[in-house]
Amino acid sequence: MSSDYGRIVRDGLWDNNGVFGMILGMCPTMAMTTSATNGLGMGLATAAVMAASSLLVALFRGVITQEVRIPVFILIVAAMVTLVDLTMNAWMHELYKVLGLFIPLIVSNCLPLARLEAFAAKEPVLPSFMDGLFMGIGFTLSLTAIGAVREIVGSGTLFANASLLLGPAFTFLETRVLPADSGVLVAILPPGGFLATGLLLAGKRYIDVKAGKPIAMAGAHSV
Amino acid sequence: MKRPTWIHAVVLGAFCTGFGIILATTNVFTADQIAQRAVEDMQNSLAQVVPAAIHDNSLVKDAITVKNDAGKDITIYRAMKDGKVTGVAYEIDGTGYGGQIRLMLGVDAAGNILGVRATEYHETPGLGDKIDPAKSDWITRFTGLSLGRPPVDKWKVKKDGGDFDQFSGATITPRGVVAAIRAGLEFFAAHKAQFLEVR
Numbered sequence: 220m221s222s223d224y225g226r227i228v229r230d231g232l233w234d235n236n237g238v239f240g241m242i243l244g245m246c247p248t249m250a251m252t253t254s255a256t257n258g259l260g261m262g263l264a265t266a267a268v269m270a271a272s273s274l275l276v277a278l279f280r281g282v283i284t285q286e287v288r289i290p291v292f293i294l295i296v297a298a299m300v301t302l303v304d305l306t307m308n309a310w311m312h313e314l315y316k317v318l319g320l321f322i323p324l325i326v327s328n329c330l331p332l333a334r335l336e337a338f339a340a341k342e343p344v345l346p347s348f349m350d351g352l353f354m355g356i357g358f359t360l361s362l363t364a365i366g367a368v369r370e371i372v373g374s375g376t377l378f379a380n381a382s383l384l385l386g387p388a389f390t391f392l393e394t395r396v397l398p399a400d401s402g403v404l405v406a407i408l409p410p411g412g413f414l415a416t417g418l419l420l421a422g423k424r425y426i427d428v429k430a431g432k433p434i435a436m437a438g439a440h441s442v
Numbered sequence: 443m444k445r446p447t448w449i450h451a452v453v454l455g456a457f458c459t460g461f462g463i464i465l466a467t468t469n470v471f472t473a474d475q476i477a478q479r480a481v482e483d484m485q486n487s488l489a490q491v492v493p494a495a496i497h498d499n500s501l502v503k504d505a506i507t508v509k510n511d512a513g514k515d516i517t518i519y520r521a522m523k524d525g526k527v528t529g530v531a532y533e534i535d536g537t538g539y540g541g542q543i544r545l546m547l548g549v550d551a552a553g554n555i556l557g558v559r560a561t562e563y564h565e566t567p568g569l570g571d572k573i574d575p576a577k578s579d580w581i582t583r584f585t586g587l588s589l590g591r592p593p594v595d596k597w598k599v600k601k602d603g604g605d606f607d608q609f610s611g612a613t614i615t616p617r618g619v620v621a622a623i624r625a626g627l628e629f630f631a632a633h634k635a636q637f638l639e640v641r
Contacts, residue, residue: 253566279457284445287454298461305468309475320564383576404611407569 224349231353234432237330238361238416239423244330248362249412251321254374256381258366259359261321266355268299269331273351275299276339283340292335293326300325317383330358361419368415371396373406483561488519488531490575491548491557496528497521508633516629518637527638529556530630536622539614540564543573547626551638554588558623563615570615580607580616589627597624 339347375397501519548556572578598604
């Protein structure tokens with residue numbers, strides 16, 4: 220079952236999605252989803268750290284003893300985050316100016332730690348890497364979706380400033396959905412984060428129930 | 443199988459040492475690059491607040507330090523042309539919604555604002571970050587103003603009875619920025635002679 224990659228992908232993207240399945244990583248989810256671009260940036264940085272730290276933990280899973288695994292996991296996540304932070308600051312400075320704010324926040328995200336504990340600590344290297352990567356991509360898609368809803372309702376735009384994050388080639392993503400100054404401000408204030416997340420979560424559960432899937436709670440795999 | 447406790451200490455110690463070495467190595471390799479990028483950022487933010495036409499020197503090279511009222515050393519980057527100081531730029535800070543906002547303020551020899559830019563801030567994305575010229579032209583409206591224009595008691599946001607617009611949903615950020623700029627201009631007025639003196 221560990222090398223069932225189709226299931227790893229499905230779990231990460233939908234069935235056991237970090238935000239809408241396991242309801243983990245709520246702090247960055249609420250804080251960084253004031254626009255679709257911010258959600259996307261935070262998600263991508265998290266996905267990179269999750270893939271790298273899952274790989275490392277799976278690699279060292281024979282050496283890490285049960286009693287000290289949590290501090291070692293935190294150490295690995297924090298080291299990966301610092302590594303990404305320093306490297307981007309030095310060699311991808313333009314991107315760092317946009318993403319730099321988000322990167323240290325990844326340490327405070329409990330989703331990477333949860334996946335290390337539930338998956339990477341028990342499974343071989345390649346499936347663990349895939350799990351980290353697809354959990355990260357699922358997290359990215361969720362944050363982008365919440366960000367998109369909040370941005371459209373709150374500011375009337377979609378993917379504003381995407382070219383700052385992805386480069387000038389992506390200017391076409393920047394669209395104005397509603398006329399200027401018609402946004403409902405609450406959507407981009409903290410309560411809007413809870414409202415948008417809750418509504419999207421209800422929507423996902425509704426689709427699952429319609430499709431006859433049982434509602435699974437947190438676990439390494441969806442039930 | 444019960445393993446002795448010291449095994450765990452060794453494992454944890456080994457991981458700490460290993461990742462410590464990796465991070466220290468990365469730091470050694472990136473430190474120069476990061477410092478270089480910081481200097482470039484400084485030159486860029488100086489170029490945004492001091493027009494190239496008014497100086498023929500390097501602002502970073504002709505910098506002096508002056509103590510402010512709180513006793514803190516402030517670096518004054520001086521723009522010079524034909525041996526005369528034509529303007530100065532220095533960092534000021536204000537308090538916003540998300541903590542400290544650092545700004546670079548450029549002032550000409552007569553005390554008029556050449557330009558202001560936020561260099562570091564932690565304001566709410568989508569609300570307070572409109573102080574960034576990439577997101578709104580708000581900060582550019584200060585250019586050309588001085589301590590007498592508008593009068594000192596009008597250097598407040600409109601909500602406080604002053605002359606400056608706040609943003610919808612964010613009053614604390616512009617209030618902090620306006621107060622910081624006013625304090626920056628008062629600093630200039632108090633130390634003008636020192637700033638413009640050529641040694």
